[in-house]
Amino acid sequence: xxxxxxxxxxxxxGKILDVASGSGxxxxxxxxxxxxxxxxxxxxxxxxxxxxxxxEFKDNEKVAFQRMDAYKMRFEDTTFDTVSISNSLHHFNDxxxxxxxxxxxxxxxxxxxxxxxxxxxxxxxxxxNHILLHHWWAKVDSCFGSVHNSTxxxxxxxxxxxELELDNLEIFEYAFPVENPKDENLTRKYLxxxxxxxxxxxxxxxxxxxxxxxxxxxxxxxxYGFAPARSVFFIGKKK
Ligand SMILES: C[S@@+](CC[C@H](N)C(=O)[O-])C[C@H]1O[C@@H](n2cnc3c(N)ncnc32)[C@H](O)[C@@H]1O
Numbered sequence: 001x002x003x004x005x006x007x008x009x010x011x012x013x014g015k016i017l018d019v020a021s022g023s024g025x026x027x028x029x030x031x032x033x034x035x036x037x038x039x040x041x042x043x044x045x046x047x048x049x050x051x052x053x054x055x056e057f058k059d060n061e062k063v064a065f066q067r068m069d070a071y072k073m074r075f076e077d078t079t080f081d082t083v084s085i086s087n088s089l090h091h092f093n094d095x096x097x098x099x100x101x102x103x104x105x106x107x108x109x110x111x112x113x114x115x116x117x118x119x120x121x122x123x124x125x126x127x128x129n130h131i132l133l134h135h136w137w138a139k140v141d142s143c144f145g146s147v148h149n150s151t152x153x154x155x156x157x158x159x160x161x162x163e164l165e166l167d168n169l170e171i172f173e174y175a176f177p178v179e180n181p182k183d184e185n186l187t188r189k190y191l192x193x194x195x196x197x198x199x200x201x202x203x204x205x206x207x208x209x210x211x212x213x214x215x216x217x218x219x220x221x222x223x224y225g226f227a228p229a230r231s232v233f234f235i236g237k238k239k
Contacts, residue, residue: 041065096160170234
């Protein structure tokens with residue numbers, strides 16, 4: 001994690017575009033960690049996310065949000081010095097189309113940053129609980145028509161990113177450390193979040209299956225605890 005922090009700390013981001021920004025979770029990271037930048041524009045298709053993002057950064061004149069579809073951005077070619085996407089690849093069905101659209105608006109020589117949780121199996125049982133819970137959230141969201149797929153392995157991500165033919169591709173892997181995955185406050189928080197998440201599904205045919213799955217996940221959280229899954233961070237430059 002130290003290596004990644006140092007690498008990002010050396011980047012002057014210039015004009016940055018953060019795609020599928022939500023309310024700006026990753027923009028907070030960029031804002032704090034980059035050596036410098038001119039401004040950051042976050043785009044998201046959700047009105048709520050854009051509203052919350054604007055509110056979150058109302059005192060930061062270098063950060064702006066726009067409601068926009070990542071598949072069809074209203075930006076000219078080569079507008080940005082840096083483009084980024086964080087924890088959102090699994091929210092798109094056509095990942096290559098989104099990455100190509102990001103590449104279109106990026107200047108030659110500009111930074112392409114991709115940060116994404118991965119589901120590789122060589123993680124602790126507590127981290128696997130994060131992955132299982134995340135995939136279960138995705139299944140519940142999908143019942144309501146949202147695009148929310150399971151997360152990818154590092155290898156799968158590399159396959160998407162390979163096609164961008166980025167220069168100097170660097171790959172970092174990190175996980176936020178947790179001192180005690182079985183900490184009562186931590187596990188209680190996750191256990192308590194499960195039933196309210198599935199309750200709105202009660203009238204749907206998928207409810208029984210997903211409820212059973214949630215009971216299995218609860219048992220695992222009680223047994224092994226909870227820890228953030230590993231993430232993969234790709235940094236490359238457009239040719
Ligand atoms: C899990 S959030 C990611 C938030 C943030 N980037 C982060 O690192 O936590 C995924 C976001 O993707 C957005 N999204 C999904 N499809 C999109 C699209 N076609 N265009 C723009 N945003 C989209 C959703 O609205 C949601 O806010």
